Amino acid sequence: MEPEIQNSALLDAILEAAVDAIIVADKHGVIQRANGAAFALFGYPAEEMLGQNVKSLMPMDMAAQHDGFMQHYMETGEKRIIGIGRDVEGLRRNGAVFPLNLSVGHSRIDEQDMFVGILHDLTQRKATEDALARSQRLEAIGQMTGGIAHDFNNLLTVVIGNLELMEMRSTDSRQLSLLRDALDAAELGAELTSRLLVFARKSNLKPVRTNLGKLCEKTLAIIRRTVGSAITITAECDPNVDPVLIDPSELQSALMNLALNARDAMGKGGDLLISVSNVAIDDTYIAQETDIAPGKYVRLSVSDDGAGMNEEAQKRAFEPFFTTKSESSGTGLGLAMVYGFVKQSGGHITLYSEPGLGTSFGLYFPAITSDRSEEKSDQASVSESGYLPTQEKTILVVEDNEKVRRLSLERMRNLGFRVLEAENGDAAYAMLKNGAEVDLVFSDLVMPGDLNGYDLAAKINAEFPKVKVLLTSGYVSDVITRGMAHSKPYDILHKPYRQPDLAHRIQALLAEVDDD
Structure with missing residues (x-):
């Protein structure tokens, strides 16, 4: 085999074997070569990508600066992009903008300036970082909230104690009325701090072995009376689910909070579904999708067909005092309390919502199983390749x-x-x-x-x-x-x-x- 042919074949093999996208362009930015990973990354067939300008792979603001950067480099040799890896944004064929890391190298081939870009998709990493940031933010808010609530509890103990002593010693009816108003306000403050301690995961839970399906059924009567007749409630609470270790009263409180949230989201009426079932997270894909560790769980789901949440509301839904309701109709502590209770119980919570179509919460609690080997069901034992x-x-x-x-x-x-x-x-x-x-x-x-x-x-x-x-x-x-x-x-x-x-x-x- 001729050396040139051999070198060309080797280059083709290297390009196609590369996991990251590789694009070769001339000094004008016209794409001369690209590998399969590049075509897949940007969603172009080879015949459409080759020959077009690299600016078509960039968002508008970055594309507008590209020619200026290249001209400056060619005239001065100053490296602002060339030889330096940096995080930028790419533009797919379908118009989607996504994060990527770009490294550009410069070479001369047959007296022509050529530029080689190596691009690594950061979409998955960015999603992981965002999820971690949300978790860390909630953790930090929880620690701060727990400390504040603890100190306020100490202050309120002193306030309530002195008000009670003054109430016992006072004989003036006007003073008694003022003292009782003050006591009521102080007790409301104490109730508020107790809710904050639930979010901070510092409440005194009393977990016992519980059948979540049966507990859910017992709570339904209270929920029906509370949400009103305009809401149609459908219950699918399997009484044969695996037992879990939770505080029953706190679970009932969490379920009530979710039901009331759903009622408020549905306004004049709608459908609410509450279900309890066993769930096996024994598939790496499910673990990626839900960010839940593999294992056996009992899932409590609460779904409504109300107003739904936008992306920003979903990101902040579990933060204390965040609410999309009017100031007179919510404190913003309901979902924060649910989040804190689930986490303190060793569980996980998921949220899925679409504006105008409703919201679904999933509360996952680790199941207590008699068979610790957790054998997979017949269905799960089917080969994952499944199809020829x-x-x-x-x-x-x-x-x-x-x-x-x-x-x-x-x-x-x-x-x-x-x-x-x-x-x-x-x-x-x-x-x-x-x-x-x-x-x-x-x-x-x-x-x-x-x-x-x-x-x-x-x-x-x-x-x-x-x-x-x-x-x-x-x-x-x-x-x-x-x-x-x-x-x-x-x-x-x-x-x-x-x-x-x-x-x-x-x-x-x-x-x-x-x-x-």
Whole structure:
């Protein structure tokens, strides 16, 4: 083999073997070479990326500065970007902006200036850092809150004690009235500090072995009286769930807080679903999706079809005194107390919400199991590859949350499928209309744009009858999606789901195609 041919083959092998994206551009920024990782990272086919300017891969503000940076370097040799790795933002073909680390090197090849960019996707790291920052913020707020509440309790003890002594010694009715008002206010202050101690995880819990399903059933009567007749409550409290170690009275208080929050979010009326079930987190994908350690849990879910929360509200939902309600209708301590109780009980809490469609809370408590080996069920023991890669089926993943979409793509590839992706129902429908050949569409239910999951499924059934559809939802129940118009019932794979569950559902749907 000729040396030049050998060197070219070696370069091609290195480019394609590289995990990170590599882009080679000339001094004008025109892309000359790129590897498969680069095409995948930005969502371009090779023929579209090669020959275009690197500025098309940058957000507008960064693209506007690019030529100036390059001209300055070529004229002065001063390194502001070249030879220095830095965190920047990239622009995908679908318009999504994402974080990445960029390192640029300069070389001369055949008397031409060439620039090699190595790009590493930071989306997963950024999501992890954001989650850690939220956790650390809540931890810091909890420590501060606990200290303040403790000191205020000491002060209030002195205030209440002296007011009581004055009340016993006073004979003036006018003074007695003032003293009792002061005592009432001080006791309200003491109640407030006790709530703050729950958030700070410094309350005196009395955990006992408890059947969460039966406890939930007992609490329902109180909840029904409290939320009123305008709210339709559906309960799915399995009495045969594994026992958990919790404080029953605090659990009832947490459930009441969530139910009252749901009532306020639904306004004049709506549907509320409360469910209790066993959940096995024995799949690495579920652990990534929920940030919960693997193991057996009992999950208490509270879902409503109310106003929902925007992204900012979801980030701050568990902070004390944060509330989206008016000043007269909430203290902002309800969810903070729930969070503190769950964490102090060794559990985890998840929140999933969409503005205008409702909210679902999941409270996960470690199960007490007699079989400590925690053997997997027959379904879980199914091989995670589940489907034969040789069948070469193609799946279109439709998901607006970029982190979840990337995870879903990874799951599909692990099952041996070829994959395509779309960020919403509108984009997926456009891909199908433009001739994308797929065997199955795996779509989220709630997405921005004109087409939600039901709408997309209806169009696929009508126009592409050979293409199967599997819908998925981050809500624990269908109570939130009942308001979406759809002409036929669809089977929903609820998040978080295990890899064997996903494999079984897809196998069943694709088997229908093979039988046709």
